[in-house]
Amino acid sequence: MIELDQRIAEQLTEITLNSSLQVRCGSSNAFLVTSSMIEPLINEFQMGGVYISASRPAPELIATFTEIGIPVDSIQFVDCVSSALLGGTENPYTNISYVDSPIMLESILLRTLFHLKQMPTEQNFVILDSVNALAIYNEERMLAEYLHTFINTFRARDVLSAVVTVPDQTPPSVLANLDLYCTDLIDRGQVVIS
Amino acid sequence: MLYSNELLAEVGRWVFVSMLGTPQYTRDRCITGIHGLDEITRGGIPYGATVLVGGTCGSGKTTLTMEFLVHGAQMGEACAYFAATEPSVKLLENIRQYTFFDMEMVDKGLINVFDMDVVYSWLGLTKATFDRDDINSLVKAITDIVNTIGVTRLVIDSVTTLCYKIPNDQLIRDFLFTLGKTLATQGCTSFLVAEITSAGAKAHWSSFGVEEAILDGIMVLGDIDRMGHLLRFLQVVKMRGTDHSRAKYAIELTPMGVMMTPMLKWGVDSD
Numbered sequence: 001m002i003e004l005d006q007r008i009a010e011q012l013t014e015i016t017l018n019s020s021l022q023v024r025c026g027s028s029n030a031f032l033v034t035s036s037m038i039e040p041l042i043n044e045f046q047m048g049g050v051y052i053s054a055s056r057p058a059p060e061l062i063a064t065f066t067e068i069g070i071p072v073d074s075i076q077f078v079d080c081v082s083s084a085l086l087g088g089t090e091n092p093y094t095n096i097s098y099v100d101s102p103i104m105l106e107s108i109l110l111r112t113l114f115h116l117k118q119m120p121t122e123q124n125f126v127i128l129d130s131v132n133a134l135a136i137y138n139e140e141r142m143l144a145e146y147l148h149t150f151i152n153t154f155r156a157r158d159v160l161s162a163v164v165t166v167p168d169q170t171p172p173s174v175l176a177n178l179d180l181y182c183t184d185l186i187d188r189g190q191v192v193i194s
Numbered sequence: 195m196l197y198s199n200e201l202l203a204e205v206g207r208w209v210f211v212s213m214l215g216t217p218q219y220t221r222d223r224c225i226t227g228i229h230g231l232d233e234i235t236r237g238g239i240p241y242g243a244t245v246l247v248g249g250t251c252g253s254g255k256t257t258l259t260m261e262f263l264v265h266g267a268q269m270g271e272a273c274a275y276f277a278a279t280e281p282s283v284k285l286l287e288n289i290r291q292y293t294f295f296d297m298e299m300v301d302k303g304l305i306n307v308f309d310m311d312v313v314y315s316w317l318g319l320t321k322a323t324f325d326r327d328d329i330n331s332l333v334k335a336i337t338d339i340v341n342t343i344g345v346t347r348l349v350i351d352s353v354t355t356l357c358y359k360i361p362n363d364q365l366i367r368d369f370l371f372t373l374g375k376t377l378a379t380q381g382c383t384s385f386l387v388a389e390i391t392s393a394g395a396k397a398h399w400s401s402f403g404v405e406e407a408i409l410d411g412i413m414v415l416g417d418i419d420r421m422g423h424l425l426r427f428l429q430v431v432k433m434r435g436t437d438h439s440r441a442k443y444a445i446e447l448t449p450m451g452v453m454m455t456p457m458l459k460w461g462v463d464s465d
Contacts, residue, residue: 106444142460
C-alpha cells in the first residue's frame with residue numbers, strides 16, 4: 001500500500017474551482033503524486049471528473065486506484081494509449097473512452113467536454129496525465145497552443161484543471177507556458193526549475 | 195489654423211456617433227442547436243437560407259444535418275429529410291445510436307423522412323436522366339410536401355446523387371436556383387448535402403462546381419490527416435446575410451451529437 005502525500009490534500013483546500021494546477025512530479029513519483037491529488041478530490045470534496053491518460057492505459061490506472069482505495073465510479077477516463085495496442089480496448093470497464101492517438105489533441109478536448117456535460121457531480125475536475133506523454137507525439141509549439149486552449153477552456157467553465165508534468169523532461173517553451181497560464185503549482189518534481 | 199469649439203464639438207459628436215454605430219438590420223435566424231455552429235454563424239443560419247453542406251465520405255454530413263432537424267423538431271417545427279443515398283430504414287437505424295435522436299419525433303410527424311426513389315416513382319420519373327419538365331415536377335413535388343406539412347427545416351442528402359440525373363450544368367443551376375428560391379419563399383431553411391472527394395484548400399466545395407455560386411451558404415466538412423490519423427473539421431466558407439467565422443473547427447461525433455472546438459493553428463495542414 002502506498003502512503004499518500006497529505007500535504008497535497010492540504011494544498012487543494014486552498015484552491016478555487018476555476019484554478020488551473022501545474023502538477024510537477026519526478027519520473028519515479030508520478031503515480032504517488034496523481035493519486036495523492038485524486039484521493040481528496042473524490043473522497044473529501046465529492047467531486048467527479050475526467051482523467052486523460054496519455055502516459056499509461058486507463059485499465060491499469062483503474063486497477064491501481066481501486067487497489068489503494070480510490071473509487072473510480074465518478075471518474076471518466078479518456079484513454080489515449082490503449083487504441084494503439086491491439087486488444088488494449090478489451091476490458092470490462094464502462095467508464096473509459098478511447099482516442100486513437102495522443103496526436104488527436106482536439107479530439108481529447110472534445111471528448112473531455114462531452115464527458116463533463118454528462119457528469120452528475122456539480123463540481124468537476126480534469127486531469128491531464130501528462131504533458132510529457134503528449135510531447136512524444138506533438139510538436140512543441142502545437143503543444144504550447146493546446147495547453148493554452150485547454151487551461152482556458154476549463155477555467156471558463158469553472159472546472160478545476162490539473163496538468164501533470166515532469167519538468168526536466170518537458171520542452172522549455174511548454175514549461176514556460178505552463179508557468180504563465182497555470183494559477184497554482186503543486187511541486188513534487190525532482191528538479192527545481194527557477 | 196485654429197478650430198472653433200463648436201466645430202470641434204460637432205466633430206466629436208460625429209466620431210462618438212460613428213463609434214456607437216447606427217442600428218444595423220439583422221435577419222431572423224434559424225437556431226441550429228448544434229454545439230458551436232450558432233456561435234460560428236453569429237446567432238444561427240439566416241432564416242430561409244439554402245446552405246450547401248459539402249463533405250468527404252465519413253466527415254459527418256448526415257449526422258450534422260439530422261441533428262439540425264432534431265433540434266427543429268424539439269422546438270415543434272416540422273422537418274423533412276429527403277434520403278437519396280441510402281434507404282430511410284438504414285438511415286434511421288444508423289441515427290438511432292445517437293442520444294439526441296428520438297424515434298418518437300418520426301412517429302409524431304415532426305421529422306418526415308422521404309426516400310427519393312419513392313418520390314421518383316410517385317412522379318413517374320423512371321428515366322436515367324431528367325429533362326427540364328422532370329426537374330420542374332421534382333421541384334413542385336418537394337414544394338408541395340413543404341407546403342402540406344408546413345416544413346421549416348429541410349435536408350436533401352444528397353443533392354449530388356440527385357444532380358447526377360441532370361445532364362448539364364445549366365439545368366443543375368436552374369434546378370438549384372428554383373428550389374432554393376421556392377424554399378426561401380416558404381420560409382424553409384434548407385441544408386443540401388454535397389459529396390466531395392477532397393476538402394483541401396484547392397478543392398471544389400461542391401460536386402459540379404455550380405452549386406456553390408447559387409446557394410446562400412457553404413459549409414465544408416472534411417478530414418485533416420495528422421500523422422496518419424484523420425481528424426474531422428468543419429468550416430463555414432460562405433453564409434449570406436450574416437457575419438461568420440471562416441476558421442476551421444475540429445469536430446467530434448459524440449453520442450450527444452456534433453461537438454466542435456477551434457482547430458489548433460499549428461495543426462491545420464489538410465489533404
